[in-house]
Amino acid sequence: MPDAYILGIESSCDETAAAVVRSGEQVVSNVVASQIATHQPYGGVVPELASREHLRAIVPVVRKALTDAQHTYSSVDAIAVTQGPGLAGALLVGISYAKALAFALDKPLIAVNHLEGHIHAVLLEERQKGNHELQFPVLALVVSGGHTHLYLAEQKNESWTYQNIGHTRDDAAGEAFDKVAKLLGLGYPGGPVIDRLAAHGDPKAVKFPPSQIKHRDRRDRKAAEPGDDRLRFDFSYSGIKTAVLRYIETHEMQAACEVRRKALVSISRPNLEDYLAHCDRLTLDLVASFQRAIVDDLVGKTLAAAQAYDIATLFVTGGVAANNELRHTFEREAAKEGLPVFFPSRPLSTDNAAMIAAAAYPKFLAKDFAPMDFSAEASLVLR
Ligand code: KG4
Ligand code: ZN
Numbered sequence: 001m002p003d004a005y006i007l008g009i010e011s012s013c014d015e016t017a018a019a020v021v022r023s024g025e026q027v028v029s030n031v032v033a034s035q036i037a038t039h040q041p042y043g044g045v046v047p048e049l050a051s052r053e054h055l056r057a058i059v060p061v062v063r064k065a066l067t068d069a070q071h072t073y074s075s076v077d078a079i080a081v082t083q084g085p086g087l088a089g090a091l092l093v094g095i096s097y098a099k100a101l102a103f104a105l106d107k108p109l110i111a112v113n114h115l116e117g118h119i120h121a122v123l124l125e126e127r128q129k130g131n132h133e134l135q136f137p138v139l140a141l142v143v144s145g146g147h148t149h150l151y152l153a154e155q156k157n158e159s160w161t162y163q164n165i166g167h168t169r170d171d172a173a174g175e176a177f178d179k180v181a182k183l184l185g186l187g188y189p190g191g192p193v194i195d196r197l198a199a200h201g202d203p204k205a206v207k208f209p210p211s212q213i214k215h216r217d218r219r220d221r222k223a224a225e226p227g228d229d230r231l232r233f234d235f236s237y238s239g240i241k242t243a244v245l246r247y248i249e250t251h252e253m254q255a256a257c258e259v260r261r262k263a264l265v266s267i268s269r270p271n272l273e274d275y276l277a278h279c280d281r282l283t284l285d286l287v288a289s290f291q292r293a294i295v296d297d298l299v300g301k302t303l304a305a306a307q308a309y310d311i312a313t314l315f316v317t318g319g320v321a322a323n324n325e326l327r328h329t330f331e332r333e334a335a336k337e338g339l340p341v342f343f344p345s346r347p348l349s350t351d352n353a354a355m356i357a358a359a360a361y362p363k364f365l366a367k368d369f370a371p372m373d374f375s376a377e378a379s380l381v382l383r
Helices: 036-042 047-068 088-105 114-128 173-183 190-198 229-233 238-250 254-265 272-277 281-308 324-336 354-365
Strands: 005-010 015-022 026-034 078-084 109-113 138-143 148-156 159-167 313-317
Touching (some): 005 047, 015 047, 026 114, 047 088, 078 088, 088 109, 109 114, 114 138, 114 159, 114 354, 138 281, 159 281, 190 272, 190 281, 229 281, 238 254, 313 324
Parallel strands (some): 078 109
Antiparallel strands (some): 005 015
């Protein structure tokens, strides 16, 4: 089989990204234009602004990905694009551009699920390191701003299928990081800031009760009742976010949070020293304890699922997989059980298009191409 060079395009949220990947195993170029500066003043992603920024960035980002890869529009073998899940207006920018390119260049068009992309980020980098042997069953934790989902991943010939065995009932883990950072006046996105600040606080200072799932899943009518084994692998992070809010209120920290927020927005690119200069001990301890609670819950539930399904290989991927404490805790705890755990490198943990081009490769081999009239699906399910 000759090499296939796939141009990947990703625009599901607040990053406009394009990449060229060779045969699902080598990142030839990888360009990510972040919109953080645009959304920062609002403390979160503003969908209309995201679409506008994607429109601005898509052409230069794709052009740079091709130039960096020493490719041209006509020398790539296929165009892959994120179909969903994500913000509909944002997805549409990438999809419309990918369709136009595929039509004009007469190239195959491949629609990719963003979550499958996160899983293939791990596979891509393992292959790149020369690791082509994968032990099944594989369990993948996709933990990002929009998802905290556990999938059993299977490969039959070239195609991959996925079975969801757990998901968040409310906030995703990344969303909890972002909301807590906002409450504390630490800005957006919250994950990377909390990651760095947590190392300066005491993770045992504030006790958070373990997250509990008491209600039936409203989105899944066939879901089990409380007490059933199936509930063990679902997640819930809105309770811990509320506990942080209560802590802020009972310790009368609101005014200090507002002072911190104003001070930090006035600094164009705050560094760790700037953040530390504006955080007292109470705040640092709260941040460290919050992160520890989330990490312990993610690791505990994922390893319980791994045991229940007799898993041979664990993947941890998505934006929150960039978190230092999450990585160390997974590595330490999985090693105790002799379970190999793989993460993407940090640049491929958060949103990028190399993962989209990598996930498209098996579909390219299977000639699983998208029709020209396919549309964005904001709530696309991974199967
Ligand atoms: O995968 P991603 O880039 O976009 C989505 O698909 O959502 O994930 C973004 C999320 C954000 O919530 C961000 O705060 C979180 O990942 N994140 C982190 C870290 N880096 C990004 N969370 C914890 N620690 C980090 N180092
Ligand atoms: Zn993502």
